[in-house]
Amino acid sequence: MKKVDVQLSILTTLARKQKIANLVLLIVLLSTLWLIQTKIDAQEGFFLQGWGDLVYWIAGILFLLLWIGLSSTDKPRSNKSIVVLHQGVIDTHGNDSDCIRLLRAYTTVTKKLGLDPEKYTLMIRLDEAKNAFATGLNRGKTICVYLGALEQASLDELESILAHEFGHTVNKDLAFSVIRASLGCCISLASGTLGFIIVWIVWGFWSAVLFYFLTSLAIPMISNYASRITETFADSYATIHGFGPGLQSFLVGLDFKKHGFLGSHPHPTVRINHIQKVLDADEGMISDKAERRAWFLLKIVAICLAGAYLVYFQENSPESVLPFLLAGGLFLSADSMLNSTAGSWQTTLRLNKTEKMQPSKLVPALFWMALFLCLFASGIWASYLFMSSTSVALAFVAKVCLIAWLAKPVTSLLGFVNDFFSTASDITTYIALITSLLMMASYFVSL
Structure with a gap:
């Protein structure tokens, strides 16, 4: 493989790992919300009894408020930060030497990455820490560099x-x-010592232990794992565009107290070693395509065997098992989409030239496309059939x-063209995966 192709494959592998970590985190978060909702509805004498669905409304409203706020194109205002560039217009502070230096670097990077410099806001945070962060959505995207990093970095x-x-x-x-x-x-609200005491008083000791485990251990650990993959991806993205050596040099002097195995960022030494592997185009960091397809076919076989078990050993009629197989199709379709779309942003990298489809590759491509469309259709049918499920909750899902x-x-x-719909598309895939697993599990346990 060419060096560029190996590096792009590394990015795709990282994006796939990140999506799987996000899926696990989403399942844990939704399960915890569901536990809170059921506890509220079941607690007799509790002043919010019967209002358990309120937790979902609060989450939905907050999501919209955050999205609208982070998508705002208004000029940021803060006493702790100064705006250098906003919507392509240089601020009055742009005459300062630090601002000019940052603008010069910003122009170079956006040109090399093929990004529109007018779609971002550039800021300096008046803090001596060697740090930087990205925030905002759509036209509200902002890159903020700390003054400490700006003064100390070459x-x-x-x-x-x-x-x-x-x-x-x-x-x-x-x-x-x-x-x-x-x-x-x-x-x-159920996290920390105070949350533990409140849940203990309202719902009992073991409920408090369960919620403490979820909110203080499980969720933070999964979230930080996903965050570390995210940081590794960003390092790889910068490296394949020629910024690896500079990033390695900066990481050498980085404070590592808040980094490591349980932190939100990998240890600087781990990041430096990873960047070197990307520079060397280490093929050992790529998940093999043939192996992924073998796993996909194995999942198909496992679902078919489970269906056969329900028919021949549980003595279910083939007609009653059909929704199970369709739910399996929904799972396979969503799983395939999760894996195949990971790294779809590669088109923005502009590193690999478009190659014509070889005749020998046309038939396999058509086969996989036809299989995917069949699974997609089966997912629609499965969802429709399960709406008549005896379980009200499962029918709603x-x-x-x-x-x-x-x-x-x-x-x-x-x-x-829009981050909102891109996120909605990913959420749909996560929903389909979770729903299909619930549908198939309903044949073995009561939900």
């Missing part, structure tokens, strides 16, 4: 910092952060999945 290091932050915006990392924050707003799955083609197309 020009090459400064460019690498900006390239790293642009990696976050290209991968649309903040979009999932909004989902995580909105779902976690109610959960945070299936209805949500059906509506979301029908809108999938639209959100997928619009996702290329």
Whole structure:
């Protein structure tokens, strides 16, 4: 493989790992919300009894408020930061030497990455820490560099910092952060020592232990794992565009007290070693395509065997098992989409030239496309059939999945032009995966 192809494959592998981590985190967050909702509804004498659905409304409203706020194109105002560039217009502070230096690096990086410099706001935070961050959505995207990093970093290091932050915006990392924050707003009330005491008083000791484990251990650990993959992706993105050496140089002097195995960022030494592997185009970091397809076929066989078990050993009629197989199709379709769309942003990298489809590759491509379309259709049918399920909760989930799955083609197309629809498309995939697992599990346990 060519060096560029290996590096792009590394990015795709990281994006796939990140999506799987996000899926696990989403399942844990939704499960915790569901536990809170059931506890509220079941607690007799509790002043919110019967209002358990309120947690979902709060999460939904907060999601919209965060999305609207982060998409705002208004000029940011803060006593702790100064705006250098906003919507392509240089601020009055742009005459300062630090601002001129930052603008020079910003112009170089956006040109090399092929990004529109007028779609971002550039800021300096008046803090001596060696740090930077990316925030905002759509036209409200902002890159903020700390004064400490600006003063201590060389020009090459400064460019690498900006390239790293642009990696976050290209991968649309903040979009999932909004989902995580909105779902976690109610959960945070049950976290910490005070939350443990409140839950103990209201719902009992073991409920307090369960919620403490979820909110203080499980959720933070999964969230930080996903965050570390995100940071590794951004490092790789900057590296394949030629900013690896500068990023390595900057990381050498970085404080590592808040980094490491349980932190939100990998240890600087780990990041430096990873960057070197990307520079060397280490093929050992790529998940093999043949292996992924083998796993996909193995999942098909496992679902078929489970269906056969239900018919021949549980003595169910073939007609009653059909929805199970369709739910399996929904799972396979969503799983395939999760894996195949990871790294779809590669088209923005402009590194690999478009190659014509070879005749020998046409037939396999058509086969996989036809298989995917069949699985997509089976997912729609499965959702429709499960809406008549005896479980009211499962029927409602299936209805949500059906509506979301029908809108999938639209959100997928619009996702290329708007972050909101791109996030909606990813959420649909997560919903389909979770719903299909619930549908199949309902044949073995009572839900």
